[in-house]
Amino acid sequence: MEATALSDIWRDIETTEPSDRRKLAKELELPDLQARVLVQDRQLSQAIEGDDWLLIQLELPEVKRRDVVLRNLTLLLGASQIVTIHAGALDAEIAERVQTRHRESLTPSLIASIILQYTVEQFTPILNKIDDVTDQLEDTMIRTPQRKQVQQLFMYKRQLADLRKVVLSLMNTLNGLSSGRYELFEERYELYARDSYDYAWRTHELIDTMRDLLTSALDMYLSVVSNRMNDVMKRLTLVTTIFxxxxxxxxxxxxxxxxxxxxxxxxxxxxxxxxxxxxxxMVWYFVWKKWL
Structure with missing residues (x-):
């Protein structure tokens, strides 16, 4: 299904069928590598340049329950046209950002830069949500540590690991776009890609920081449980000693x-x-020594 929006330079295609992607690859005369990547819908951000098209594979993150769900978005950047291929409806905010630009200034590279910036920004609300929840868990774990809270911490740690892999591949793609590696990406928009790369780098650092905090929270939980167990064992030992x-x-x-x-x-x-x-x-002695 195709949606016409700025149809002279931007072609938006919504499809999940491999057959539709094969037809598109044949229509655009994509080389074999680009055609295979387009059809396979790999969950990995990457950029592959051909003679007429620059294929940019992006992954939009979304957390659903315990898993990080990645929504694939593929860009085919040409000299005078950009094609976006994705499953499900394209986020309305992307079209809004493009439409705020002057019609005369829009180019395929500028639209690609806007989409790249939007993709990088999708990590922030997810990380903010994880950060807020883990702060609440840390506060409650100090008072009443429970196994369910530990399971939640492990879940968020796994989600951060998944997000980190996505961010790293996205950083590699942005690094190539910002360094002038691809001729089809206009040089004047390399600054936009560099800004997105810096944003992705800060996101990567934030993920590492949050992973360290989660590890500290788990260590704190184990320490609290160990201290409480030692306290229980001490009291049982004192009772045994008294008798x-x-x-x-x-x-x-x-x-x-x-x-x-x-x-x-x-x-x-x-x-x-x-x-x-x-x-x-003996009880008086234990109290005097502050063992009880």
Missing amino acids: MPISFLTGLGGMNFSQLPFHDDTAFVIIMVLIVVMPLL
Whole structure:
């Protein structure tokens, strides 16, 4: 399905069918490598230059539940025309940004620069959302650490790893566009590509920073759990220690040997006093040492 928007220089095609992409590749006389990339719909940002067209493969990120979903957007940049191929409707904001430009100043390279800038900016709201959620998780984990929170942290860490791979491939593509590697991309718009590259680089650094923060949050969780476990073990050990002399005295007093003078009333009283006094003295000592 084709949508006409600035149809003399911009041709927008919405399709998911490989057959439609093959027809387009044949119509535009794309070389074999570009045709295969166009049909295969690779999930990797890249740029491939031919004689008449510069193919730019982009991935628009979107987080759905636990996974990062990539929406493919392919640009075919020619000397006088640009073709965009994608699944689903093209984001309306891209058309709005293009339409705000003066009609006389629009060129295929300028439209490509606008789309590249829009693609890079799509990472920011996703990272902001992940950052806000992880901040909330860190606050609650300090008070009441739960396994569900750890699973969420691992989920966001995996999402950041997926986003990092996409950003790295996008940076490679933008680096080639900004360095004059491709003749079909006009030199005067290399500054736009360089600005998008800087934005992508900052995004990459932010992703690495957030991954480090998530790792720190997981370490903090393990530390809190370990400290609480140590506290529980300490209390159980103290309780066991308190009952050790009681067990010893009752065991000693309960032995059935006539040689032991525990049939005497005085010995019975002494045993009972020790059973009561010794645990109390041990509890007082533990409190004095701040072990309890």
